[in-house]
Amino acid sequence: MASSCYGDALIRRIKEKASKWIYRNPVPGPDGTHLNHHLPKSGLRKKDADAVVVAVTSDAVFDPGADEGDAFRVGLAFPLLQALQRVNERLLEQNPSESLLFDIILITTSSQRQQQSSQIMRSTRHHGLEVGRFCFSSEDNFLESLLENNVQLFLSTDRNETSQASQRGVLSALLDQRAASSPSEQLRVLFCGDTVVQPNAAGPMSTIQHDAQSFPAQLGKMRQRFGMLDSPLVIILMVSQGGRDSCSSALQVLRSCGVGVDEAYCLAGAPQSPILSLLHPHFLLSDDFGELEE
Amino acid sequence: MNLDNGQSLTVGGQDLTRNGSSSGSSSRYPWEDAKKVMKPSTPTRKPQPPKPENAITIAVSSRVLFNMEKEQQIYEQQGMEEYIRYQVEHESEPFGPGPAFSFVKALEAVNARLRELYPESEELFDVVLMTNNHAYVGLRLINTINHHQLFIERFCMTGGNSPIGYLKAYHTNLYLSADPGKVREALEEGIAAATMFTQEKMKEVSDTQLRVAFDGDAVLFSDESERIYKAHGLDKFFEHEKAHENKPLDHGPLKGFLEALGKLQKRFYGKGQRMDCPIRTYLVTARSAASSGTRALKTLRSWGLEIDEALFLAGAPKGPMLEKIRPHIFFDDQMFHVEGAAEMGTVACHVPYGIAQKVSRKAGKEPSAPK
Numbered sequence: 001m002a003s004s005c006y007g008d009a010l011i012r013r014i015k016e017k018a019s020k021w022i023y024r025n026p027v028p029g030p031d032g033t034h035l036n037h038h039l040p041k042s043g044l045r046k047k048d049a050d051a052v053v054v055a056v057t058s059d060a061v062f063d064p065g066a067d068e069g070d071a072f073r074v075g076l077a078f079p080l081l082q083a084l085q086r087v088n089e090r091l092l093e094q095n096p097s098e099s100l101l102f103d104i105i106l107i108t109t110s111s112q113r114q115q116q117s118s119q120i121m122r123s124t125r126h127h128g129l130e131v132g133r134f135c136f137s138s139e140d141n142f143l144e145s146l147l148e149n150n151v152q153l154f155l156s157t158d159r160n161e162t163s164q165a166s167q168r169g170v171l172s173a174l175l176d177q178r179a180a181s182s183p184s185e186q187l188r189v190l191f192c193g194d195t196v197v198q199p200n201a202a203g204p205m206s207t208i209q210h211d212a213q214s215f216p217a218q219l220g221k222m223r224q225r226f227g228m229l230d231s232p233l234v235i236i237l238m239v240s241q242g243g244r245d246s247c248s249s250a251l252q253v254l255r256s257c258g259v260g261v262d263e264a265y266c267l268a269g270a271p272q273s274p275i276l277s278l279l280h281p282h283f284l285l286s287d288d289f290g291e292l293e294e
Numbered sequence: 295m296n297l298d299n300g301q302s303l304t305v306g307g308q309d310l311t312r313n314g315s316s317s318g319s320s321s322r323y324p325w326e327d328a329k330k331v332m333k334p335s336t337p338t339r340k341p342q343p344p345k346p347e348n349a350i351t352i353a354v355s356s357r358v359l360f361n362m363e364k365e366q367q368i369y370e371q372q373g374m375e376e377y378i379r380y381q382v383e384h385e386s387e388p389f390g391p392g393p394a395f396s397f398v399k400a401l402e403a404v405n406a407r408l409r410e411l412y413p414e415s416e417e418l419f420d421v422v423l424m425t426n427n428h429a430y431v432g433l434r435l436i437n438t439i440n441h442h443q444l445f446i447e448r449f450c451m452t453g454g455n456s457p458i459g460y461l462k463a464y465h466t467n468l469y470l471s472a473d474p475g476k477v478r479e480a481l482e483e484g485i486a487a488a489t490m491f492t493q494e495k496m497k498e499v500s501d502t503q504l505r506v507a508f509d510g511d512a513v514l515f516s517d518e519s520e521r522i523y524k525a526h527g528l529d530k531f532f533e534h535e536k537a538h539e540n541k542p543l544d545h546g547p548l549k550g551f552l553e554a555l556g557k558l559q560k561r562f563y564g565k566g567q568r569m570d571c572p573i574r575t576y577l578v579t580a581r582s583a584a585s586s587g588t589r590a591l592k593t594l595r596s597w598g599l600e601i602d603e604a605l606f607l608a609g610a611p612k613g614p615m616l617e618k619i620r621p622h623i624f625f626d627d628q629m630f631h632v633e634g635a636a637e638m639g640t641v642a643c644h645v646p647y648g649i650a651q652k653v654s655r656k657a658g659k660e661p662s663a664p665k
């Protein structure tokens with residue numbers, strides 16, 4: 001089944017300016033995509049260009065197992081989505097015409113979920129989640145959806161999926177139980193310093209130094225919108241094998257890409273998990289995602 | 295950092311957030327030019343730090359390892375943003391030594407000797423920089439560590455979060471900080487800790503032998519006897535100590551650290567280096583040798599701990615005696631003694647434990663570390 005992406009209320013944030021948009025039952029366009037035709041095209045394009053597109057799988061957002069009647073129960077990525085929303089809220093508080101915002105896509109990656117579109121959309125609204133777009137894809141075409149939607153960061157609980165996406169050049173991170181206990185009021189992003197300094201040629205972190213529009217660079221810009229204290233977005237660096245030289249290099253590489261680090265931890269070979277359990281990152285950016293010790 | 299919408303932080307006129315592709319100047323990073331000012335670090339083969347559970351971990355905050363008085367003042371008077379801006383601007387200028395500096399250097403000297411005798415062993419000192427500072431200060435701190443050729447490879451820059459969890463994660467044996475609040479928190483969690491202060495005078499100390507001096511009551515021992523003294527006076531105190539001479543005192547917050555030092559000392563004795571041991575410990579107590587001192591010595595013996603020199607001052611000021619000993623660090627629970635020692639150039643730190651704190655709490659605001 002071909003994937004269909006719903007251009008849902010990215011414009012919800014400017015609803016004061018616009019008249020009521022019909023977004024619940026969008027009109028299908030001639031090519032099968034579902035866009036909101038009432039939008040002034042130029043306006044949408046300008047804002048879209050600055051948005052940071054983050055795609056999260058539905059199996060991460062909603063507990064694949066249970067469902068409480070009408071709506072799915074929330075999954076481990078729920079605090080993450082709340083934190084992404086919080087960043088957007090704070091950005092708009094500071095500047096109502098802010099365009100550098102997270103554009104959140106909820107994506108399905110299996111035929112089973114693809115067929116549960118209405119339940120997924122219902123659950124999203126039930127839990128008050130602000131999703132910009134829905135992409136109902138299957139295991140066969142979710143990669144194409146990621147590329148078509150210019151996804152800058154793909155988050156999934158499935159190692160297979162993140163691996164595939166990464167191979168197609170989409171920066172990906174594996175979500176795990178840690179994300180469930182992360183705060184909902186502050187987005188905490190962890191860069192694993194060992195691969196910042198010596199990235200794998202094929203890995204996503206190798207792009208960090210070359211791409212001004214990369215997710216890390218955008219994240220850095222967003223972080224700059226806030227002060228030192230009380231930021232809804234916090235950037236953390238952890239160097240696990242290297243010592244202070246690696247840490248120094250990683251800080252400088254990140255800084256050269258416009259990423260200012262808030263917290264830095266250098267382990268020089270000390271066990272990672274005691275430290276990681278205190279950091280509460282929502283996700284880790286590393287070429288070796290998933291290879292960290294349990 | 296929000297310096298007006300969209301305005302970016304500059305370092306020496308160069309845009310901090312400039313990315314590589316839009317570079318117009320000759321050097322890629324502004325700090326490359328600045329680095330030439332600093333002493334180059336000699337490329338020696340660096341030994342791998344030991345596993346935390348095997349090592350004796352000493353966690354030090356940035357303000358006790360280095361002198362950051364000027365920056366602290368900027369933080370207190372002009373706020374966080376200005377403090378950070380100043381730190382980044384002066385990134386290539388190393389800080390001067392702080393009160394814990396010579397102590398850390400002495401730890402390294404002991405490590406060098408231990409590595410000679412036991413090349414495969416992980417029973418070593420491991421110094422971790424544990425600071426509340428924001429990671430923007432990180433490069434300046436690392437540059438300073440390089441400049442002074444310290445061997446610190448591990449750090450936590452928590453950007454304002456409490457260090458207590460990280461202290462535990464590193465199996466910390468001793469925590470030194472300028473922030474009394476954090477020190478008290480650590481003590482409450484069972485971690486040996488003391489508050490250090492910037493001192494005007496710091497007398498020269500040995501760079502081959504680590505010397506650590508401890509007060510007795512409420513530092514090595516519990517504060518039970520001090521309570522009696524405070525409640526009932528000196529006579530009752532003597533009576534009580536005589537009557538309980540053979541009953542060991544309960545342990546105090548620094549007992550574990552003395553124990554750790556003792557274990558390392560035995561490593562040297564085992565190789566026939568008792569006379570030349572690079573670790574020496576001292577007890578400097580107001581108890582008197584004739585009477586109340588006996589209980590102290592018997593307690594140490596019952597714990598299986600040795601102390602190299604026990605100095606019973608019978609109430610005399612500690613400053614002059616410490617000035618002769620020249621320890622790298624002296625621990626006392628009473629600010630009166632800490633100040634007295636510091637006046638004469640001994641690096642003295644305060645263990646905020648026991649009855650002495652409730653009786654004589656210093657009035658006024660205690661400045662906290664930059665968050």
